Each structure stands twice: as C-alpha cells, then as structure tokens.
Amino acid sequence: MSLLERVRESAEFVRSRAKHVSMDMEAIQSVGLRLKRILETRELSVHKIWNDCPLNPVWGENRAGICCLEDICRWIFWIDCINFCFWQREEEEKWTIWYKNKRYTGYFALCAALNLYLETRGNYVLSAEFLKQLTASQLKEILMPESQSQGVIPLLFERVHCLREAGCVLDEYFQGSVYYLIRSSHGSLETVVDKVVQYFPSFRDEAIYEGQRVFFYKRAQIFAADIFACLGQEALSFRDPCCLTMFADYRVPQVLHKWGVLNYSDILLAQLQQGMEIKETEEVEIRACSIAAVEMILKEIQKTSPNIFVSSQLIDYLLWSEAMNMKSLTELDKTPFHRVRTIFY
Numbered sequence: 001m002s003l004l005e006r007v008r009e010s011a012e013f014v015r016s017r018a019k020h021v022s023m024d025m026e027a028i029q030s031v032g033l034r035l036k037r038i039l040e041t042r043e044l045s046v047h048k049i050w051n052d053c054p055l056n057p058v059w060g061e062n063r064a065g066i067c068c069l070e071d072i073c074r075w076i077f078w079i080d081c082i083n084f085c086f087w088q089r090e091e092e093e094k095w096t097i098w099y100k101n102k103r104y105t106g107y108f109a110l111c112a113a114l115n116l117y118l119e120t121r122g123n124y125v126l127s128a129e130f131l132k133q134l135t136a137s138q139l140k141e142i143l144m145p146e147s148q149s150q151g152v153i154p155l156l157f158e159r160v161h162c163l164r165e166a167g168c169v170l171d172e173y174f175q176g177s178v179y180y181l182i183r184s185s186h187g188s189l190e191t192v193v194d195k196v197v198q199y200f201p202s203f204r205d206e207a208i209y210e211g212q213r214v215f216f217y218k219r220a221q222i223f224a225a226d227i228f229a230c231l232g233q234e235a236l237s238f239r240d241p242c243c244l245t246m247f248a249d250y251r252v253p254q255v256l257h258k259w260g261v262l263n264y265s266d267i268l269l270a271q272l273q274q275g276m277e278i279k280e281t282e283e284v285e286i287r288a289c290s291i292a293a294v295e296m297i298l299k300e301i302q303k304t305s306p307n308i309f310v311s312s313q314l315i316d317y318l319l320w321s322e323a324m325n326m327k328s329l330t331e332l333d334k335t336p337f338h339r340v341r342t343i344f345y
C-alpha cells in the first residue's frame with residue numbers, strides 16, 4: 001500500500017470506530033454544494049490561492065527578495081518545518097508581527113517574520129549551512145524582532161530543533177538543497193512526502209489508535225502541496241496532482257465542526273469549550289475524521305459536477321481560507337478548536 005493510501009485507510013479505520021467524533025452526511029452534501037459554487041464562480045485553483053496570498057513567494061516575481069527556484073523551495077521548506085502550533089494559552093500574549101504596516105498573527109505571522117528578515121538581512125537564513133547551527137537566540141531574532149513584534153511564539157526550542165534537523169539532513173543527504181530533494185522525487189508529490197517522512201524524523205506525524213498505527217503526515221504533505229501550488233504550473237511538473245489528503249491541523253476541523261460536518265460527543269465538546277488540552281484518542285479521532293470528511297466532500301463534488309477539477313488539496317486550501325476569513329470577522333470565536341501542544345500541526 002502506498003504512503004498516502006495508508007493515510008486514507010487509517011483515517012477510515014479511525015472514523016469507523018470513533019467514539020467522540022461523528023460525521024453528518026447531509027452536512028457533507030451541503031458543504032460540497034457550497035464549495036462547488038465557490039469553485040464555479042471564482043475559478044479557483046491551488047496555484048491561484050497560493051499566488052493571491054501576498055506573503056507567499058511567486059515564481060517569476062521577486063517577493064521579499066526571493067526569486068530563484070532554490071530559494072523558493074527553501075522558503076517553503078523553512079516555513080513548513082515550523083508550520084505548527086500558533087495558538088496561545090489564555091495567560092499568554094498573542095504572538096504578533098507588524099510587516100508593511102499590517103498586523104499578522106498565527107501562520108501568517110510566521111511568513112511575515114521570515115519575509116521581514118529576508119528583506120532586511122538577506123537570504124542566508126534559508127541555507128542548510130545556517131540552519132545546521134541555528135541557536136534559539138538567532139531564531140528569536142527572526143521570529144520576534146524587537147520593534148516589530150509582540151508576544152512569544154509557542155514552542156521556540158522545538159522550532160529550533162526542527163530547523164536544525166532540516167539543515168543537518170539537507171546537508172548530509174541532499175547536497176544542502178531543497179530543490180535537489182524535490183528533483184530527486186522525479187515528478188511525484190507522493191515521493192516528496194515519502195522522502196521528507198523518511199529522512200526528517202520531525203515530520204513523522206503518526207499515532208497509535210486501538211493498537212493500530214495511524215498516519216497523518218500533515219507537515220510533509222503541506223510541504224509537497226505548497227511546492228505544487230507555487231511551482232507546479234510553470235516551473236515543475238508532477239504526475240500525481242491529486243494524491244494528497246487534507247492537512248490535519250486545528251483550523252480545518254474547526255470549520256468542519258462549525259458547518260456541522262463533524263459532531264463531537266458532549267464530553268469532548270465541553271472540554272474544547274473550556275479550552276482544555278485533550279487526550280490523544282480524541283485528538284486522533286478529530287484529525288482522522290477531518291481527513292475522511294474531506295475525502296467524502298471530494299466525492300460529493302465529483303459526483304455532482306464531474307467537469308470541475310477538484311482535489312483534497314484544493315478543498316483543504318478552500319476550507320482553510322474560509323477559516324481565515326471567518327477568523328478575521330470574529331465568526332469563529334464561539335466555535336471551539338482542539339488544542340494540543342505539538343510539533344506536527
């Protein structure tokens with residue numbers, strides 16, 4: 001069984017046994033319809049969603065001084081090495097970055113902080129050489145610049161570890177080059193995910209559920225996805241553009257719950273509403289059911305509109321973008337999300 005088949009199969013295994021999370025088929029149909037309408041009216045693709053975010057590097061442009069293929073691939077890998085856990089506990093101050101007169105929090109603050117540093121200090125921070133020896137105070141300087149940030153990014157030391165590991169492994173096995181890593185995957189996104197999981201231990205996002213191994217590989221998959229979204233139209237070609245699953249984070253499940261696709265047991269809901277950090281069984285159920293739900297939404301759209309091009313990655317990007325819109329309109333404030341201090345998502 002291929003790596004991503006294992007992700008899908010294990011998600012289905014958990015879904016069929018889950019005690020705290022269930023799925024609503026009517027809600028799946030209506031979300032399918034809703035996304036289909038968005039796809040039809042806005043002619044969206046993962047490439048367009050990627051390019052529309054002003055913080056992302058774009059092939060053929062020069063954003064934050066990043067334009068060659070190697071630097072673009074490095075930027076994406078750098079971000080996805082530490083693309084996890086941006087929420088703060090109640091007593092903590094929200095990590096915030098000011099960049100080009102705008103205020104950013106969460107994932108976008110990460111991109112803004114890196115871009116700010118690249119613009120003012122140069123792109124050496126993306127290199128394997130630099131990452132191999134990265135210290136906590138250097139990372140602090142990048143992510144919490146004195147006059148343009150506020151609060152503290154969670155899990156700073158874990159982030160240092162992930163980036164150092166990235167530098168060491170890239171140097172040892174991939175000639176220090178993220179582009180080489182991608183080229184050596186011979187046009188397959190699944191191979192990109194496989195290589196990342198095999199060589200970089202901090203991307204091994206797996207769990208045990210009822211005695212069985214369950215696979216998510218959220219950051220490895222989002223890395224392959226972001227490479228595809230950024231470069232898959234012009235600079236690189238991939239033969240398996242639909243192979244990825246959704247990226248099991250803490251925002252997409254929140255939207256799926258708000259829209260009635262995921263229902264939680266009373267106990268779990270109460271824990272989430274109180275902002276409690278939940279147990280692994282419940283965490284695995286939420287993440288696995290999110291993967292299974294997106295697969296069903298995908299089938300729903302394909303069934304009713306066979307001519308629309310759609311993939312789990314596109315649905316994920318749409319749901320995540322919806323989450324960001326709703327968040328900025330404070331529409332998600334009353335919908336709980338699951339809080340786990342983790343390096344995986």
Ligand SMILES: Nc1nc2c(c(CN[C@H]3C=C[C@H](O)[C@@H]3O)cn2[C@@H]2O[C@H](COP(=O)(O)O)[C@@H](O)[C@H]2O)c(=O)[nH]1
Nearest residue numbers: 049050053083084086106107247249250251252320345
């Ligand atoms: N499922 C899914 N999860 C995603 C992303 C992204 C960003 N993807 C870029 C790719 C294309 C676009 O240009 C996007 O900008 C981040 N996350 C997750 O969200 C959480 C942070 O949330 P908050 O604290 O509110 O900022 C955290 O777990 C983070 O890992 C995604 O696409 N899908």
